[in-house]
Amino acid sequence: MSSLNAASQAAGVRSDVANDEGLLAFIREQAEAHRVVILQRKQLSGGAIQENWLLELQVDGGPWAGVQRWVLRSDAVSALPASLSRAEEFAVLSRVHRAGVKVPRPLWLCRDTAVIGRAFFLMEMVSGIAAGHLLTGRCASGGNPQLAAELGANLARLHQLRPPSAELEFLPVPSTPPALAAIAAYRAFLDQHAFAHPVLEWGLRWCELNAPSDSVVCLLHRDYRTGNYLASEEGLQAVLDWEFTGWGDPREDIGWFSARCWRFARPDLEAGGIGPLEDFLRGYREVSTLHIDREQLNYWQVMATLRWAVIALQQAQRHLCGEEPSLELALTGRLLPELELEILRLTTGGAR
Structure with a gap:
């Protein structure tokens, strides 16, 4: 067991330097320090797919000398x-950081799994609130127009990145329209699933019949939503969780951000539960010329709901098969009926 896994029994306490020898040696080398001590560590909330640990470090010597808070x-x-x-x-994080997208500053990557038992990277700690229910629950009746506009502009900066990119050559560029490629992938998953899901099949067929005929390909976050960014009273601080990034249609990110399933305590505020959609799109248009009308948005919200339903099934399977027993993963699978109702609501009009 790695030292960080063992620390789950004692999050927030001083580290056992003997157990952390490999990690400290890695940080010393990268930070050009002669001594590094872990003062405190804490596993951060969330992270159903990845683990995030806040490390408070005393760094002696080198350009990073002093007390540092890294993740x-x-x-x-x-x-x-x-x-x-x-x-x-x-x-991905390094590339988008250079493009001016608000993200935590990436520091160093460690591919050596012997250090803590898995590959990892370090990035600077960014302060703010990420919890979706807190962010949306604190909104006034009209939402937070400034934050919505900042989120729109930030997403548009990301969407300025287009293929090809030598740094991101591991990301496949779609050879077919992105919507149709996603539909095929979801259908392949459902075909192998142990149970039938007729509403999801209905949604897939509706999306297939109504797929957009035109598409611009750019870099997507693919999980750009309330709950995956940090915000403070000063506004947007950083967007988190880039593990689903890929090339695709920019309207996919907008549909995901605005889908009802990510509005938390404020389903009436279409821009991620924190503001009117018009404010989000206003910020987006300050950077990008992309236009998305209501019909297009409706389509990509159906696609977003289908994708979340497939992910919910996958998360539940991780629990049910014994791979990772988790109440959170099990409860995620129970979201399916709500998502199916939303798919039916959005597709009432049938095919064009």
Whole structure:
């Protein structure tokens, strides 16, 4: 067992330096320090697919001398097939950080699994609130127009990145329209699933019949939503969790962000539960010329709900098969009826 896994029994206490020898040696080398001590560590909340640990460090010597607060990000016990590796996620984070997207500053990648038992990378700690129910529950009746606009502009900066990219060559560029490729992948998963899901099949067929005829390909976050960014009273601080990044249609990210399933305490606020959609799109249009109308948005919200339903089934399977027993994963699978109702609501009009 790695030292960080063992620390789950004592999060927030001083580390046992003997158990952390490999990790401290790695940090000393990267930080060009002559001594590093872990003052405190804490496993951060969330992380159903990855683990995130806050490390408070005393760094002696070198350019990082002083007390530092860094986050160590590694694989969880099991992962979803669509998730990037930590090396790939680190490459994505580095590229988008240079593009001006608000993300935690990436520091160093460690591919040597002997250090803590898994590959990991370190990034700077960013302060703010990420919890979806807290962010949406604190919104005034009209939401938070500033935050919604900042989120729109930030997403548009990400969407300025287009293939090809030598740094991101591990990300496959779609050879077919992105929507149809996603439909085929979801259908293949359902075909192998032990139980039938007729509403999901209905949704897939509806999306197939109504698939957009045009598509621009750009870099997507693919989990850009309330709950995956940090915000404070000053506004947006950083977007987190880049493990699903890939090339695709920019409207996919907008549909995911605005889908009802990610509005938490404020289903009436279409921009992620924190503001009117118009404010989000206003910020987006300050950076991008992309136009998305109501019909297009409805389509990509159906796609988002279908994708979340498939992920919910995958998360439940991780629990049911014994791979990673978890109440959180089991409860995620119980979201399916709610998602099916939303698919039926959005597709009432049938095919065009």
